[in-house]
Amino acid sequence: MYKIQSAKLLKEVMGNYFLGMLNEVKSASGGKDTSKKMAWCTSVGPAELLRSFGFEVHFPENHGALLGATRTAGDFIPESTKIGYNSDICSYLTADIGSYLKKQTPLQEHYGLDGPPKPDLIVYNTNQCREVQDWMTWFAKELNCPIAGITPPRHLDEVTDAHIQDVAAQFKAIIPACEKASGQKFDIDRFREVLKLSKEATDLWKKVLGTAKFSPSPISFFDATIHMGPIVVLRGTQIAKDYYAALLKELEDNVTKKIGFLTEERSRIYWDGMPIWGKLRPMSELFIQNNAAVVASTYCNSWVFDAFDEKAPFESSARAYTEIFINRSEDAKLKILSGLVKDFRIDGMIFHDAKTCANNSNSRFGLPQRVTESLGIPTLVIEGDLCDLRFYSEGQTTTKIETFLEQIESSKTISMVR
Numbered sequence: 001m002y003k004i005q006s007a008k009l010l011k012e013v014m015g016n017y018f019l020g021m022l023n024e025v026k027s028a029s030g031g032k033d034t035s036k037k038m039a040w041c042t043s044v045g046p047a048e049l050l051r052s053f054g055f056e057v058h059f060p061e062n063h064g065a066l067l068g069a070t071r072t073a074g075d076f077i078p079e080s081t082k083i084g085y086n087s088d089i090c091s092y093l094t095a096d097i098g099s100y101l102k103k104q105t106p107l108q109e110h111y112g113l114d115g116p117p118k119p120d121l122i123v124y125n126t127n128q129c130r131e132v133q134d135w136m137t138w139f140a141k142e143l144n145c146p147i148a149g150i151t152p153p154r155h156l157d158e159v160t161d162a163h164i165q166d167v168a169a170q171f172k173a174i175i176p177a178c179e180k181a182s183g184q185k186f187d188i189d190r191f192r193e194v195l196k197l198s199k200e201a202t203d204l205w206k207k208v209l210g211t212a213k214f215s216p217s218p219i220s221f222f223d224a225t226i227h228m229g230p231i232v233v234l235r236g237t238q239i240a241k242d243y244y245a246a247l248l249k250e251l252e253d254n255v256t257k258k259i260g261f262l263t264e265e266r267s268r269i270y271w272d273g274m275p276i277w278g279k280l281r282p283m284s285e286l287f288i289q290n291n292a293a294v295v296a297s298t299y300c301n302s303w304v305f306d307a308f309d310e311k312a313p314f315e316s317s318a319r320a321y322t323e324i325f326i327n328r329s330e331d332a333k334l335k336i337l338s339g340l341v342k343d344f345r346i347d348g349m350i351f352h353d354a355k356t357c358a359n360n361s362n363s364r365f366g367l368p369q370r371v372t373e374s375l376g377i378p379t380l381v382i383e384g385d386l387c388d389l390r391f392y393s394e395g396q397t398t399t400k401i402e403t404f405l406e407q408i409e410s411s412k413t414i415s416m417v418r
């Protein structure tokens with residue numbers, strides 16, 4: 001059976017990341033003396049700027065994904081609804097706050113952590129959604145922690161110089177909060193170094209994802225959701241760069257040897273929207289059983305930041321974090337998708353309508369229909385959620401996906417016969 005060998009290294013890298021936080025927790029309870037400060041950051045927030053101040057960085061969405069993947073989110077969401085959060089809103093938010101309220105987390109079992117480490121500063125960027133602002137503000141009040149935010153213009157067709165100047169100024173405006181919480185003066189050279197490392201890691205990540213352009217593809221969307229851990233939580237570090245260099249080497253070797261997760265790709269599929277974290281394995285198996293290669297996604301591409309440039313650290317960070325897919329207009333999204341469909345030779349596209357994340361569900365304003373009309377490829381909308389499995393019906397979804405894949409195959413056969 002095909003296996004990506006770098007998964008062992010990934011486990012080590014992610015384990016060390018969480019155990020690094022364990023030291024922080026011990027420090028907070030007085031057990032250890034460490035000068036490291038802790039910042040919480042949203043997943044497409046200004047991680048590089050924070051790291052330049054020497055902060056360890058925790059990403060609450062990463063914890064949310066862990067709650068989804070371990071299928072524990074359902075135990076915690078009701079705790080948030082008790083304090084007034086509707087269970088139809090972001091299930092990362094409701095699961096994460098619920099986990100805090102219930103004082104339980106899978107981090108206990110896996111890493112011996114009582115919970116995510118206490119922050120000295122919380123920073124968010126609403127480039128992805130307003131939910132992160134509410135979520136982080138709740139924790140800032142609960143933990144009596146300073147908070148700073150970036151609120152860029154949203155849903156952009158084009159990202160203009162005026163947008164960049166606005167957002168770059170907002171990046172600069174959070175520096176005093178970082179200086180106060182870290183006890184360190186801002187050092188632009190350090191910021192440039194971290195941004196350079198982040199750029200190198202994100203370039204490698206892009207190449208990793210790009211190996212799926214080949215057939216047989218050496219990496220699926222489902223593999224990529226696991227291997228994206230370091231680009232989310234460790235970007236701006238040498239560790240992330242080294243990890244993706246190793247992973248890329250393995251995948252490129254597999255491309256050369258023509259080894260992939262499928263020996264025969266009967267169709268190549270694009271996945272739009274969030275993963276269904278608690279169903280990654282059965283979902284992956286379902287596509288493999290049907291010889292369908294899910295080779296590209298909006299989600300994993302979200303951590304490709306082409307614009308980073310250490311020569312203009314503020315402006316390039318502002319551009320990279322403002323031009324992300326989730327923050328673009330429907331027209332801009334269609335353009336981005338059309339490039340990816342062509343590059344990855346996509347036969348069909350599946351849109352995951354995640355019930356608690358309207359922000360990252362792109363099927364609600366006619367995009368699937370426009371994809372079919374303008375790109376000539378079939379689309380399917382499936383209903384589910386990132387964490388809350390009450391919104392997901394396995395039987396129904398399996399039937400829908402199998403029917404969709406059969407239709408793609410038969411239309412390919414017909415066009416070959418013609």
Ligand code: SF4
Nearest residue numbers: 090128129131357359
């Ligand atoms: S983008 Fe969606 S899943 Fe992510 S934090 Fe915002 S609402 Fe939650």
